[in-house]
Amino acid sequence: MAEIVTMPRLSLNEQESLLAEWYIAQGDAVQEGDRLFCIETDKSTMDVYAPKAGVILKKLYGDGVVVEVLQPVCVIGAIGEEIPSFDEAPQQEQAPRQAAEPAAQERGQQAASTIDERAATEGARISPRAKRLAEANGVAYAQVLPTGAQGRVMETDVLRHLAQGGPVQAPPAAQEDIAVHKLTKIRRVIAANMLHSLGSTAQLTQTMTANISRLQACREQLKHEEKTAGVTLGDLYCYATIKALKQCGYVNALMPNEDEIHEYQAVHLGLAVDTERGLMVPTIFNADSLGILELSQTIKSVAAACRAGSIPPEQLKGGTFTISNLGGMGISLFTPILNPPQVGILGIGCTDYKIKKTEKGMLYYPACTLSLTYDHRAVDGGPAARFLQAICENINNISALLEGEAH
């Protein structure tokens, strides 16, 4: 009996996934547990394995195709075995509830879902009208999210894409050698999220410079103990920030709609991680309950999971505040983009040296510029400044904080 391998549903909200790459060809023999193909969801990448041994009788899609979840993707069976027809079978599952009464009695009579498998096999579909508009505006329509039946990009989709400032390209000069890259699912999601953030919040960035001489000294101390040798400057910044978030709860908050702000007791810290496939933001849940050591280890493990593509989708959401640390790459100051509905994100810069005039004379000190982007709908400038001050104070008093933890 042939086995139909379907596109897995990785989380409840998942409607479709990108079948990124096949590891096998039609006709290949596979053993149970062999890798079949790799999928990218909105937030992660995952391999799908053969449920049984056999021959790949049929691959229904090629590489780089968006497939609705639970739709058949390939068939494994014995050579010569009859392959079920896929013209009708998938629709049965999607038959509208009402149709189940009289109409469903007749096979093939059922009304279909929004996107059928045909659409996917033929690649990106676009209406002539939308295509015309896309071409006139230099929109590569593969980047446009379709809303039409059978996965077809329609005019409204291109218009929405343009309104959201979606990428457009100048028509390439004929002699130029350009490489066209189809957007990966993750790239598309990043693009959409970033646009959404800028389009739907009132965000601005303000900066403050922290004196990190004590923090540096604290880290030197930690380095000498084997247990704490792995704690980085970045971990300490996170620690100081988590403490500040506890002090200024109005920043540890979400604004899910225009009527409410949800302030959280616990700090679920989002951490921007740069990976080969693009930006990922894993969440460290209840980060405020972690000691520096646990925090440091957790940060390392989630970042590694992101880079390996093995982070579970559930851990890519649910944050209440985000930290983005570009200091390691020499960036001193930047304007991080909010991750809505969060109302704040902190950018951490590199270590710099500054001079400032004090009562005791000119002070030369190591400094770090903190860039706080916040949603002005939820937080005003003063409280935001107080939050930054709190972080700076925590950085200045980091040893005391760590000692307090020990007790």
Added chain:
Amino acid sequence: MPKSLFYDPNAKRQPGEITFSPIPVNAYQKKMRDIRAEYTDADLVSLFYDMVVIREFETMMQELRLTGKYKDASYDYSGPAHLCIGQEAAAVGQAYLLDKDDIIFGTHRSHGEVIAKGFSAIRKLDDETLMKVMREFDGGKQLSVVEKGFHGTVPELAIRFYLYGLMAELFGREIGFSKGLGNSMHAFFMPFGVYPNNAIVGGSAPIAAGAALYKKIHRQQGIVIANAGDGSVGCGPVWEALNFASMDQYRTLWDNKGGLPILFYFTNNGYGMGGQTAGETMAYDMLARIGAGVNPEQMHAERVDGFNVFAVIDAVRRKKEILERQQGPALLDVVTYRFCGHSASDASPNRTQEEIRAWEDQDALESYGAQLVENDILSAEQIEQLRLSIGAQLMELFKTATDPELSPRMDLLARGDSIEKYMFSNEPHNKLGEGAPAVLAPKEENPRWQRNQKKSRYGKKDGKALPSAAVIQIRDAIFEALLDKFYEDPSLVSFGEDLRDWGSAYGTYKDMEKSIPYERLFNAPISESTIVGASVGYAMLGGRVASELMYCDFLGRAGDEVFNQLAKWQAMTAGQLHMPVVLRMGIGSKYGAQHSQEWSSLCAHVPGLKVVYPVTPYDAKGLLNAALSGSDPVIYLESQSLYGMGELFQKDGVPVDYYEIPIGEPDVKRAGEDLTILTFGATLYRALAAADRFAEYGIGVEVIDARSIVPFNYDKVIESVKKTGKLIIASDACQRGSFLNDFAQNIGSLAFDYLDAPVLVLGARNWVTPVYELEKDFFPQAEWFLDAYHQKIQPLQGYTPTRSYTDAEMLRRGKLGV
């Protein structure tokens, strides 16, 4: 039905018997010697001349088809050649007494009748008239060819003219009498009383009946001859025409009493193609017998010896007198024999050589020649000389008619509109006849007209629909247009089933009989073929007809008359005839599979018919006015479920005064920005209901009522689709083969770059129409539009479709043919 005729049970139940009079069979036995004194020598020679011309003409055609040569001249002729070799006396005898007012209609085998009637007319017209005819016909083109270097008399010139125009027509030349669009089986020359021949067996019978109707109603001189063969007696339309021409009402109900002036002339050569009629395929034994089955006068039927030209002349004389006394119609069974096959390609597998030789031994032509010699009118040498000279003349004309320089064909590449321009005449006339229209009283005295004055001309008041009885309904709008035209155009007549007294099945004619006399408005028998065929014949003589087939489903009964006759004669005569016939048909509802079909697509498929389907009172009156003032055949469809509908779109209501809506112009019934729905017919109202539903999803629908499908101006629809990018096309016709698919193809092509989704077509299912209670699963309903939109254009948020419009379903239906 008329209350004036009492259907008396006592009389109807009275015992008795039907008696018949003897029907004469070959009663006339005289030969030339017996009637020598009644004819001049010249007349007797002319009869021979005509027969020889026909024989030679047909022999020429036969040789061309069989050998590719006429004598030594090669010509590749592959057109039809249904020849009448052997039947010449029957044709010449028929034409001999006919004059310019008498007209004939023919068959696929009518070269003989065409030549004989033309020659007969030439002999009866004076030189001046002949020259006028030749100069004025087609701008004198044929004349200019045949008069070059010719020095004979005007009648001789006219014979050259006539044979040349006829041959050029047969050989498909633009200089032919019908520009080569008629050819062999449809030859004619109306200035000499030769009306179109018909390639459909029996096709001329209903048409000739309509022509006779015109002559009767307008009290014109002359008779009409419907030529037909014995094989045509097997055809329903022929029987219908016999009855239509003989209806009792001409004597019992009409002021203008008397039967139609028509002679059904059956050239009985014993075979319908191959089937031997008497003895094999028919039951009549002798064809003349059928007259006794039609009316008490037995149609004055007789069998006549068609090998004896004098017998034929005698019979036609007597029948002509009967018709002129308004005691027609009449029927002749003229026995003859065709020596050649059914067509030149027919090797006569059904006949023995013995039989053919037996008839050839009695050849009317040879026997007539012998009588000329016997009676010292011509010597054998003179006869030989005559035949040679006729052969030489035909050869000369044949060469001229096939000369590509002198007689070219249409150049359809250089002049692409050569045929196109004849498909529709597009020559509107408010009236086609002179004088005051025959009516019974002033229009204002018509009770329905008076009632209409009191009705609201707009269907709503304060935004609410008024009760049907208080408004001008579609049936009233149709009535008004017809009534107005009856009072304007004296040529207008209406006939169909149950129009008078009953007022037509759905009341469009109700009370019309209070204003319009019988001869302009009468009940036809249940004879759909002849209702349409007679309309065609009536229009051929210059009149206007508004006829009716009660249900569109009955169109099949009139298939030939609609598709081969009504549609074709304007173009087949290269515009010499107009066809101002409005054929109204109701599209039924609630009555199941044979009474609820929308067959507009069948009509649109056949070139030459305009097709309209108004569904609002304003459109119904405006389009009917345009149709009734036009010169082209119009299929005018009506929805029986909408007859009571008031006007809901034109705020000023249905105008009392005359106005026209141009045929072919669609109308935007509701404006919208997001989706275009194009409907044809009653589906409009369901599309509007769908538009309300779409509005709930924020989708603005533009609903366009096509109103016409032939012709059709796409501009408005294209404009709309450019705006919306999405199109659903719908009607109540079964979807397969529906004209909707033409719309989809054309609009898909014209607006391709503007389409934001595939064009969707919503027709009725490809099933038999079920009972009324199930019609909502058969005809497109409002929710079908949403279902299709959801699945094929763009999913509607939160919408759950009930019907499948998936590709898989489309393929499944295609595979099963359902």
